[in-house]
Amino acid sequence: MSSIPTELLPDTRRALVHRLATGQVQGRAPSVVAAVVRDGRPVWVDGWGTVDGRVPDGDVQYRIGSITKTFVAVLVLRLRDEGRLALTDPLAEYLPGTVAGEVTIGALLAHTAGLVAEAPGPWWERTPGTLRPELPDVLGNDPRVHPAGQRHHYSNPGYALLGALVERLRGQAWGEVLRREVLEPLGMSRTTLLPVAPHATGWAVHPWADVLQAEPAVDTGLMAPAGQLWSTATDLARFAAFLVDGDERVLHPDTVAQMRAPASPPEAKDWDHGYGLGMQLLRRDGRLLAGHTGSMPGFVATVWVSPEDSLGAVVLSNVTSGLAVGSLTADLLRTVAEREPRIPAPWRPLPSVEPQLLEIAGPWYWGPAPHVLRPLADGFLELGPVSGGGRGTRLRPTGDGSWEGLSGYFAGERLRVQRDASGAVSHLDLGTFIFTRQPYHPEGPVPGGVDPAGWRAG
Structure with a gap:
């Protein structure tokens, strides 16, 4: 019996090494380390250049910058899934006293709250957090630069507020909450707020000469939720697998899928980039990638995933600028996806199914x-047009006999099964869309009624 290969082919591995090596050389990066995940497990980890005289491996820590935001978003969505908050709630309901209390939690996650991009004062990424000891210090007196909801405007202070929100609702430092609720369940023991050896030193490379200058690695204090974390290629490979498939111990797969869905408008001339809930979106090589880039002085990092291919890729480097780490990561994904297309798992029957689900399974008609x-x-249920076009959705049971749409036009809408006087299923009602067993069933509750003449030849 044939099985799905678990290892990459030699030619694929050589192509990955070649792309990693050329990226490190052309980007003049002191070191770079990368990983590829397929079907939930790492299939390649390698490094180029040196850290303390040795080629880095998957256990060497690098600072990951704004990838930290994706972790914070996971913590907030865990609170949402527990019923502790709603994304439409204003921040002030849980974190009173800030000058941004009217913005919603969802807008902060998606960077649509209209807040300033950076904290006031000296550049927070290169100065200690002790310069901003209180939340007002990360916002300033007038943090609004756009009307809320009007456009995507990336805001680092916005994620400082989300970190403070987590602390308020959990009653514990956000970093400790992250360790307990996310890092430990996912086995990410080498992801920390402060560096733990072995770790890389962050460097700036002179633009016109091959010489280095060390960059500061400060504790950013209240701004830490925007970009403080250190991690490794091996740990981020585990995180990439989570961003593809979810993990019931951390977030349900449907919540992770919601993170990957567009939640803010792109610029009018730029439809290849977007933002979800704590995740950047990129359309590249015909694929929709999700993940996040990150940078701090001396470091750049990216994690991209392609759920359709069940692939993820990670790149970490210790250079301030020059290495196009986002493109490098996307190229690693494309290399594997094109050279070794995904082989689907074997079809298997459901382990069990409720009789009432079989009763409503099969063809339904919305009008004709x-x-x-x-x-x-x-x-769960899946409703989709036979032609492949039009409106469909995946639905989850709500516990009261109805189902809630999870995607597309019907996201958030309720599907209810309607029965006649005898108890037989008569039709489905999905957000007022009526589905009947026959097209324009003459006895069905079709809105507007059905022509008494019925179907006729032309």
């Missing part, structure tokens, strides 16, 4: 448009 409703695992 045929759709199919299929039961999935864990009581």
Whole structure:
């Protein structure tokens, strides 16, 4: 019986090493380390250049900058999934006393709150957090630069507020909450707020000469949720696998999928980039990638995932600028995806299914448009048009006999099964969209009624 290969082919591995090496040379980076994840497990980890005289491996820490924001978003969405907050809630409901209390939690996650990009005062990435000891110090007196919801405007102080929100609701430092709720369940023991050896030193490379200057590595204090974390290629490979498949111990896969969905408008002339909830989005080589880039003085990093290919890639480097780490990471993904296309897992029947789900499975019609409703695992449903176009959605059970749409036009809408006087299923109601077993069923509750003449030849 054939099985899916778990290791990369030799030619693929050589192509990855070649791209990593040329990136390190052309970017004049002291070192770079990368990893590729396929089907939930790392299949390649390698380094180029040196850290303390040795080629770095997957255990060497680098600062990961704004990838930290994705971790903070996970903590906030855990609170949302527990019912502790809603993304539409204003920040002041849980964190009173800030000058940005009217902005919503969801807007902070998606960078649509209209807040300033940076904290006031000297550049927070190169100065100690003791210069900003209180939350007002990271916002200033007038932090609004755009009306809320009007546009995507990246805000580092916005994520400082989200970190403070986590601390307020959990009653514990956000870094400790992160360790307990995310890092330990995912096995990320080498991801920390402060560096733990072995770790790389951050360097600036002179623009016109091959010489180095060390960069400061400060504790940014209250701004830490915007970019403080240190991690390794091996740890971030585990995180990449989580960003593809989720993990019930941390976040349900559907919540992770929500993080990857666009939540803010792109610039009018730039439709290849976007932002979800704590995740950047990139359309590259015909694929929609999700993840985050990161930079701090002396370091750049990126994690991109392609859920459709079940692939993830990570690149870490200890250079301030010059290395196009986002493009390098995307190229590693493309190399594997094109050379070794994903082999689907074997089809298997559901382990169990409720009889009432079988009762509603099969063809349904919205007007004359045929759709199919299929039961999935864990009581979920999938509704989609037969033609492949039009409106479809995945739905989760709500516990009251209805299902909630999770994607597309019907996201957040309720599907309810309607029965006639005898108890037989008569139709489905999905956010007022009526689905019947026959197209324009003459006895169905079709909005506006059905022509009494019925179907006729032209």
